Amino acid sequence: MAPWGYEKDNGPAHWHKDCPIANGKNQSPIDLINGEVKYDSGLKPLTAKYVPFSDAKFLNNGHSVQFQPSAGNGSELTGGPLAVKYNFEQFHFHWGNNDTEGSEHRVDGKMYPAELHFVHWNSTNPSFKDAVGSGGPNGLAVLGFFLKVGAENAALKPITDLIPKVKDAGTSVTVPSNFDMQAILPATLTDYYTYDGSLTTPPLAECVKWIVFKQPLEVSAAQMEAFRSVINRDGKPMGGNYRPPCPLHDRAVKTSFK
Numbered sequence: 001m002a003p004w005g006y007e008k009d010n011g012p013a014h015w016h017k018d019c020p021i022a023n024g025k026n027q028s029p030i031d032l033i034n035g036e037v038k039y040d041s042g043l044k045p046l047t048a049k050y051v052p053f054s055d056a057k058f059l060n061n062g063h064s065v066q067f068q069p070s071a072g073n074g075s076e077l078t079g080g081p082l083a084v085k086y087n088f089e090q091f092h093f094h095w096g097n098n099d100t101e102g103s104e105h106r107v108d109g110k111m112y113p114a115e116l117h118f119v120h121w122n123s124t125n126p127s128f129k130d131a132v133g134s135g136g137p138n139g140l141a142v143l144g145f146f147l148k149v150g151a152e153n154a155a156l157k158p159i160t161d162l163i164p165k166v167k168d169a170g171t172s173v174t175v176p177s178n179f180d181m182q183a184i185l186p187a188t189l190t191d192y193y194t195y196d197g198s199l200t201t202p203p204l205a206e207c208v209k210w211i212v213f214k215q216p217l218e219v220s221a222a223q224m225e226a227f228r229s230v231i232n233r234d235g236k237p238m239g240g241n242y243r244p245p246c247p248l249h250d251r252a253v254k255t256s257f258k
Ligand SMILES: COCCCN1C=C(N)c2cc(S(N)(=O)=O)sc2S1(=O)=O
Pocket: 090, 117, 119, 129, 132, 140, 142, 198, 199, 200, 201, 202, 203
């Protein structure tokens, strides 16, 4: 099979051939249907403590654009549905070729133009790779933020300004060390959906505690357009790099809000 992608000949409908878990019972993303979620008063706010990285790259890996530090630096996530501390690993994006599509999760069937994922791994594992392979839904914790078009996002501007430099697959640039990742996050990480799921790209491992925030982040039309100039391994626009929603099966989606 051609390396996986999002085109007709290698897209989500083909992934099960290399990754049979694609048809598993804990797959992501899902459609977050407000009439079917359950408020859980035990869900506290999350706390993300992100320390500026001295050595991080912003790269085009052929299926997304990704912020990737060379090593951990104590940046971590705790609280919410999480029983232990999770170490920050990377963040990346999924987007569409127009404003009506692009996010992976949906809310009552509605797609946003993009979705930002902050990936963290369970610190009780010796490494990130062990966490992915640890089995069960507590290996990784991924924060999902919907992006919608509105005011310019000053916190994301250092990143969106780098996009033209990683237009082609396999390219990367160094991120200025004064980039403040913490500034991307809302002041309080309160209203979210959470459920047990998977990576949304191969290997599709069912190792993820998903935490998807109800409140979208805003980016300007120009920032949104920057994503749409990114090219994939086939030289085509990368936009459309989102997996359609998967069946919920007998999972519950809990909310921290009423
Ligand atoms: C052993 O490592 C296997 C590869 C793991 N990763 C690769 C992805 N494509 C990926 C996608 C992720 S997403 N879209 O579900 O957040 S998180 C993530 S990841 O955890 O960084």
